[in-house]
Amino acid sequence: MSNFFSKAEVTSSGRPVLPRNEVECHLLSAVDLEPEDHRHFSLLKSGLLILTTHRLIWLPSSSASTPTSASAIPLAAISHIFSSKKSLKSVFHSPRIRFQVLVSSDGRVFDPGSGSGSSSGSGSRSVVVTAVIRGKGDCDGFLVKFWDSWRARAWETTEISGSGSASASGSGAATGTGGGLYSSDGSVRMVGVAGILRKEQEMWESTDKSLQDAFQDLNALMSKAKEMVMLAEKMRQKLLFGTSSQTSGTNDEDMGSKEEMQDWLLSVGIISPVTKESAGALYHQQLSRQLADFVRIPLERAGGMINLIDAYCLFNRARGTELISPDDMLQACSLWEKFDVPVMLRKFDSGVMVIQNKSHSDEEVFARIKSLVTKPEALRTGISPTDAAMTLGIAPAMAKEHLLTAESKGLLCRDISPDGFRFYINLFPEIDPCNMYFVKDNGICSTWIKAVSTTG
Amino acid sequence: MQKLGDFKLPHFFNYPPYFTLQPVRETREKQIQLWKELILDYCRTQKIFVIRLEEEFPLFSNSVIERTLSHEAREAFLSALVAEGRAEWLDKGRRNCLILWHRIQEWADIIVNFVKDNGFEDSVMTVEEIRSGIESRGTELQGIDRTILVRALKLLEHKGKLAIFKGTSTDDEGVKFSV
Numbered sequence: 125m126s127n128f129f130s131k132a133e134v135t136s137s138g139r140p141v142l143p144r145n146e147v148e149c150h151l152l153s154a155v156d157l158e159p160e161d162h163r164h165f166s167l168l169k170s171g172l173l174i175l176t177t178h179r180l181i182w183l184p185s186s187s188a189s190t191p192t193s194a195s196a197i198p199l200a201a202i203s204h205i206f207s208s209k210k211s212l213k214s215v216f217h218s219p220r221i222r223f224q225v226l227v228s229s230d231g232r233v234f235d236p237g238s239g240s241g242s243s244s245g246s247g248s249r250s251v252v253v254t255a256v257i258r259g260k261g262d263c264d265g266f267l268v269k270f271w272d273s274w275r276a277r278a279w280e281t282t283e284i285s286g287s288g289s290a291s292a293s294g295s296g297a298a299t300g301t302g303g304g305l306y307s308s309d310g311s312v313r314m315v316g317v318a319g320i321l322r323k324e325q326e327m328w329e330s331t332d333k334s335l336q337d338a339f340q341d342l343n344a345l346m347s348k349a350k351e352m353v354m355l356a357e358k359m360r361q362k363l364l365f366g367t368s369s370q371t372s373g374t375n376d377e378d379m380g381s382k383e384e385m386q387d388w389l390l391s392v393g394i395i396s397p398v399t400k401e402s403a404g405a406l407y408h409q410q411l412s413r414q415l416a417d418f419v420r421i422p423l424e425r426a427g428g429m430i431n432l433i434d435a436y437c438l439f440n441r442a443r444g445t446e447l448i449s450p451d452d453m454l455q456a457c458s459l460w461e462k463f464d465v466p467v468m469l470r471k472f473d474s475g476v477m478v479i480q481n482k483s484h485s486d487e488e489v490f491a492r493i494k495s496l497v498t499k500p501e502a503l504r505t506g507i508s509p510t511d512a513a514m515t516l517g518i519a520p521a522m523a524k525e526h527l528l529t530a531e532s533k534g535l536l537c538r539d540i541s542p543d544g545f546r547f548y549i550n551l552f553p554e555i556d557p558c559n560m561y562f563v564k565d566n567g568i569c570s571t572w573i574k575a576v577s578t579t580g
Numbered sequence: 581m582q583k584l585g586d587f588k589l590p591h592f593f594n595y596p597p598y599f600t601l602q603p604v605r606e607t608r609e610k611q612i613q614l615w616k617e618l619i620l621d622y623c624r625t626q627k628i629f630v631i632r633l634e635e636e637f638p639l640f641s642n643s644v645i646e647r648t649l650s651h652e653a654r655e656a657f658l659s660a661l662v663a664e665g666r667a668e669w670l671d672k673g674r675r676n677c678l679i680l681w682h683r684i685q686e687w688a689d690i691i692v693n694f695v696k697d698n699g700f701e702d703s704v705m706t707v708e709e710i711r712s713g714i715e716s717r718g719t720e721l722q723g724i725d726r727t728i729l730v731r732a733l734k735l736l737e738h739k740g741k742l743a744i745f746k747g748t749s750t751d752d753e754g755v756k757f758s759v
Binding site: 506531532548550553573 | 596
């Protein structure tokens with residue numbers, strides 16, 4: 125059974141061992157390998173099919189009942205790949221990939237690497253193998269890669285570079301036109317169809333080689349980048365631990381170099397770890413002060429409270445270039461607590477964040493809302509966020525936040541109806557459940573009753 | 581002051597927020613209290629024993645201010661009554677609610693007084709007679725919900741004050757008092 129295929133070496137964790145130039149190209153799971161007849165090998169069921177530049181490797185799934193070892197078919201042994209027929213039947217079946225494999229005289233897969241099957245190996249016998257893909261993998265993609273890898277003949281490049289003998293490149297060239305391809309001294313003759321195919325092959329090879337070279341550079345770049353990242357991490361750690369272990373007798377020079385390092389890290393794009401705990405990098409400090417200065421005027425215009433998002437847009441527009449990120453904005457605002465600036469960041473229950481004057485007092489706003497909501501008109505029909513916005517001179521979104529806060533303090537009640545979302549002065553505290561019909565003189569209820577009854 | 585039939589409504593019945601379930605805890609608790617009292621009062625005076633949530637209930641709408649209690653609000657207020665023992669859900673889907681503006685024990689006491697007042701101490705009556713007979717006219721027992729009545733009678737049976745037995749026809753249960 126398993127004598128038919130070449131043996132594939134596997135690591136202790138079940139991954140195939142790939143020699144230096146071999147690269148994995150594609151993977152399909154739950155694949156059966158079926159022979160056209162059972163003379164050569166019996167069905168290999170439900171394994172992992174891995175396509176590399178050099179081989180097709182079949183790994184048994186760990187749940188297989190009979191232990192079968194990993195098997196491989198060198199791409200060099202494949203003489204033909206059948207194109208997939210799309211028929212009505214194929215819609216209902218699992219997709220299949222069929223290919224023809226050369227068999228050498230000892231009944232095993234033709235293995236160009238080993239000594240078995242000499243140059244007379246091509247064209248002796250072949251067997252059709254069907255790979256049935258029962259898993260959910262990308263079958264068409266696999267087939268395309270299969271064709272590409274097979275045509276690319278990566279094994280030949282290495283073999284040609286390794287040894288120069290004609291027998292080493294004993295691959296069954298697609299049509300097997302016999303021995304006329306190689307002249308007696310081992311060089312390749314460019315004759316006929318074979319010649320054209322050979323030219324194409326050589327083009328593939330050179331492209332492949334240049335790609336490999338390019339990737340070498342990329343690999344080198346990646347390893348350098350890794351070093352850079354490690355270096356940056358080291359710096360970061362030093363900064364972090366350097367700060368925490370600082371004694372009170374640190375001299376200025378130390379502080380200066382530390383700040384320099386932070387700035388340098390920032391310019392590379394690494395946020396200084398120190399900002400979270402202490403006064404933060406110089407950049408954010410400056411930004412924070414600048415922002416506090418800038419935001420003064422918009423705040424006045426907006427009536428003492430401005431949405432954080434609006435402030436962000438205004439600030440960036442004013443800056444023109446050197447725009448700041450939302451993160452920078454947030455950091456700058458959070459630093460205000462540490463300085464003596466007249467502004468502060470505030471987060472409402474609803475999640476809305478605003479910048480407001482420190483002198484802003486909620487009490488004052490509530491007093492204004494209360495006087496608004498006890499006017500006769502407001503007693504009758506309540507107020508909407510827009511009404512509040514107009515009276516208070518602030519944006520409707522801000523006004524709504526204020527109204528909601530006033531509601532949570534028990535000053536207002538909400539009224540939801542097809543007319544919309546409105547607020548009324550809260551009458552409930554004054555009503556006694558044990559004495560529901562009693563109305564206190566000069567209380568808010570009696571004021572309300574009077575206002576409501578004027579409409580009749 | 582507004583009226584619903586001959587029932588006098590309190591002034592806050594025209595206060596629109598009264599018909600919106602309030603989110604703030606303290607406000608909501610007050611709102612629930614007021615609705616509980618109002619429902620019990622209304623049912624007591626109108627002799628309503630069952631409230632069906634999916635049907636129109638005059639108390640739950642106010643056409644003057646054009647507000648109606650949402651289903652969620654109705655369920656919240658009735659559930660509060662149930663929690664207090666002054667109502668019971670008749671079905672799992674919480675669509676029908678039995679209102680106990682008198683608790684079962686109170687009804688039991690009323691029955692005992694009724695029996696004593698009319699000298700029925702050792703007599704036999706049908707359940708139907710208790711609720712619609714001549715003697716019950718003008719008393720609280722007149723038109724009482726049958727479910728409630730039977731529950732009160734069972735309570736009294738448990739205390740040994742009477743015995744319930746099946747009559748000649750299926751819906752003609754009888755009661756023998758031994759008050």
